[in-house]
Amino acid sequence: MPSQPPPAATPGFAPPLCAIFRRFLKEQGLKFTTERAVILDAVLNRAGVFEADELIDDLKQSHPQHRVSKATVYRTLKHLIEAGIITEVLLDSTRAHYQLTYGQPDVGHLVQADGDAFVVTEFPTGELNDFIRRVCDEHGVSAVSHRLVIYTTRAEDA
Amino acid sequence: MPSQPPPAATPGFAPPLCAIFRRFLKEQGLKFTTERAVILDAVLNRAGVFEADELIDDLKQSHPQHRVSKATVYRTLKHLIEAGIITEVLLDSTRAHYQLTYGQPDVGHLVQADGDAFVVTEFPTGELNDFIRRVCDEHGVSAVSHRLVIYTTRAEDA
């Protein structure tokens, strides 16, 4: 649940997320540490959906000089969500998945189970905005975010 | 991930789910035990989304004569999902939620966080079927199921 709504998309151009994160942290009286910089960097180098464990592995590889603990990764992921930079994506109930969403267009996820892993494909959900707005209006609420996940099989298996 | 697609909706009339579950179990070479009957009964008496723990509590109240272990509840929930009777609903990453979906029209979930609990309201998503079919066609897959969750705040808080 992000505290600030993510701003409009800026396609084809990476916004200065590091500066955005710094500003967020300052506003909250929190510090911009080396660990947080390194974690944000790893997040930005991830395409699509990722898990905490994958990020931790990435950090071991990309920043071997600076070991970051698991606890710090989890703590920082929470701040990144609060800052509106990443979003939790719920694909299954056994672990959390995350995705960079700041400045990105809304996407849904097509999921194909592949043993215990997933093949996840994104698709745009901009067309759904009217529908979502209508549903929220009918219930007297405003949408903060939404998630559409479609579980699939290859067409021939159905 | 249900192994059989749920059949068409039968509004206003409860289908003989017990018989359906028995048939499913027999087909799989599994047994219809007292515990499974009691658990299905508790599921049918639950409106909307529920958690495993809530079901376990319900069982203590409604069937005090027949204690059912936590392990059996989890094992049976899996079978009910396989049978296409209930579906996992993913609202947050800390625990699984379930819902009776056999013979029910497709619904999405409007979620309002309320501390560590959720207020969940359902809404019909029949209108989305064309969109979903189109997305799947473009990717050469068929939809097995889908979930739309809208996270909200009261309109005035936005």
Add this chain to the structure above:
DNA sequence: ATCGATGCAAAAACTTTGCATCGGT
């Protein structure tokens, strides 16, 4: 009588937390 199902308690997987120390500001 067979073979799956149950209960219990232990294990597993993921995430959070307490505490002493480190390091931004």
Add this chain to the structure above:
DNA sequence: ACCGATGCAAAGTTTTTGCATCGAT
């Protein structure tokens, strides 16, 4: 110098599993 952040390991949650026994077919 202050006060938040980190790392570690321990604790917490939810869900799963091993094993001896029970019970449906």
